[in-house]
Amino acid sequence: MRSVLVAALVVRMTAAGGAGAGVEVKGERAPAGESWEDVRKHFSALRNELSTLENEFRDxxxxxxxxxxxxxQESERERRGQP
Known part of the structure; x- marks a missing residue:
């Protein structure tokens, strides 16, 4: 179950441009998560997304x-001859 949730998370993050997306800085591509604040925000978003997916799966x-x-129950009723 966890692997399915993580895979769905990766797909959503990639589609949103969050996983592996770089930031343009003066015409050069800088790695994503330029600062610790960015990294913290990404992890927070991942936790929220994982929580949402877990809730959807549970429901x-x-x-x-x-x-x-x-x-x-319907099958048992039909077997007994009850409508």
Whole structure:
């Protein structure tokens, strides 16, 4: 599960230009995270994104569990001949 979340995080960061994106400084490409403040901001954004993805995954798993229970109950009712 964690590897899927990290992969999704990398995709989102890359799409947003955050992962490996450099900063233009006087026509030269400077590495991303020029200062510790930038690095701190990137890690904070990553933590927030990971938290969001974990919550989305947890909600989807719970929804799937509830749907499976509902289908199981319907199946049991049909097997017993109850509408």
């Amino acid at each position: 989807a798993r719970e929804k799937h569990r509830i749907e499976a229970e509902r289908k199981q």
